[in-house]
Amino acid sequence: MLASLIDLSAGLLLVLALRKPARRLFGAGPAFTLWLWPVLLGALPWLPMLPVSWHVLPPVIAMPAAFAASAPLAPAVSGSVPWMALWLVGAVLALLRLVLAYARLRRRCRPLPPELLAHCRHEHPSLDPRRLRLHPQGPAVLWSWHSLILLPADFASRFGTEQRALVLAHEQTHLTRRDPLWSVLAEVLSALLWFHPLAWLALPRFRLDQELACDERTLRRHAHDAGSYARTLLASTGMDAAPVLIPWLAEPQLKERLMMIRRDRTTTARRLAGYLGAVLFIAGVGLAAQAAPLANEPSAKATQDLQVNTRMQPRYPKASIINKEQGTVVLKVLVHPDGSVKTVDYDPKASTTTSANLIAAASDAAMQWRFHPAMKNGQPIESYALVPVKFSLHELPGTTTKDETEKMAAEMPQIH
Known part of the structure; x- marks a missing residue:
């Protein structure tokens, strides 16, 4: 929502700045079409992105024994x-x-x-x-x-x-x-x-x-x-x-x-040039926005700092145990060059549960994790990682085999 508002505001500023010059150069008709820009720019964050290959890390297992009495029954009010x-x-x-x-x-x-x-x-x-x-x-x-x-x-x-x-x-x-x-x-x-x-x-x-x-x-x-x-x-x-x-x-x-x-x-030629320029601008912005994740894809992957992260396992929410909620929450983790977590987002397409309690528990834990950042030309860079967090009421920690991890990663090669 915030991204749409920022893009829409940028579109409004752009139109307010260009409407008079566009009218003098191309006519009133092409200048009026500029008002489509704010709406289309505001809609860009909601358009499907080009597929990006994210690095899928081994899943984290959360068990009922990991929940504490003080764990919240529901996510806190935003x-x-x-x-x-x-x-x-x-x-x-x-x-x-x-x-x-x-x-x-x-x-x-x-x-x-x-x-x-x-x-x-x-x-x-x-x-x-x-x-x-x-x-x-x-x-x-x-x-x-x-x-x-x-x-x-x-x-x-x-x-x-x-x-x-x-x-x-x-x-x-x-x-x-x-x-x-x-x-x-x-x-x-x-x-x-x-x-x-x-x-x-x-x-x-x-x-x-x-x-x-x-x-x-x-x-x-x-x-x-x-x-x-x-x-x-x-x-x-x-x-x-x-x-x-x-x-x-x-x-x-x-x-x-x-x-x-x-x-x-x-002239007719100038009017047509104005219409064409307005269309090409928004088409170019749309393609650039869709291709942006590709430019950010690192050549090397970030990996978990297990020495820290094993002490920050997700807590199984008490409400989820009572309601027998389980499944895999896939998190999109943006890793800062210093190894800290910058943002955590829930990926609904790759996850197998929509439980708000499980999503909140996984996200809260992930914000405290540490990573070994991706490297490029010998320098740490900002990078992404997909971390599956598996909430299970039956499996014991450590039962996920290497083959199962690779299978899980293979099932999620393209994340939008």
Whole structure:
């Protein structure tokens, strides 16, 4: 979870730094696609990694005789639990706010009057009349299963014929680009990241880049109407941004949108180069993240310091004995160059038990172990080792043969 948050934060910082240069070089459309980067970077830790060969050490045997009366019946409550509870409360409240805002907007939607519907059909024949609704916060687009175009009651009197056609073309472009869906996803992510200042800094800039990309695409189809488009914006009344709603004009966006209309000279080749660059970047980052474990694989393996580790055997939890829990817990141990244990992770794919008590007992013991670190060019290096910890209610210590150890290692050659 922490790795995803760090990667997502790095993605947000990257987009905030590059969005304006990308817009000037490649256009508003490619610049808007940069907002996919934070989401994809945040998802990288959850993607399957390329297989890595880890060094499997001989299994450690834990027996019931090894448990002490003071051993805990269950793993201790993690210090992250209160923070997770706080995040969950905040996320639920933020999502509830989003749902209530959406419900209020939907309640105020009404069918379009016949006269206004006739105007819209005449000025934009390709518009689906089933998507049109009367709403005091129009012109705007509202997400739904079939997203809606909201128009105010005075739409016909507020805008001239040419202006109405441009406004409708703009809103239709939003639907074509699936902007209402992207807007909802951005709102949901902001609600989940309610504690993150970068999320709230990014959201209004996401909305602006979305509008600029929509303007750019609309003007490519109505290039001769650029002047009228700018005058329509100047004659419009700005609205405050509302969750899940994309207004025709949000107050802070006017200056940027007028500047884009005046300066937009992006060629098709540059736009395509921008899209290609955005895709290649995230593809390269993904491949690098997946190949990272391969770069860290040592040429020599770390081995246990048995003189120390034999005194730090896992304690068989009393609760596990009562519940007759047994099986093998496979630990991924990251060994520091000084031989101490840096991190211990549970490998669910290679383990034969999911008992929280057994996993906690094995991990607690492993954190106290010592290793002879791997060597590279005569220097100790950070390295990994897989240590199977076998909890058995029947076997006696020392009964695992060399052949059984080799068989266990052979069954786990590739750990993801």
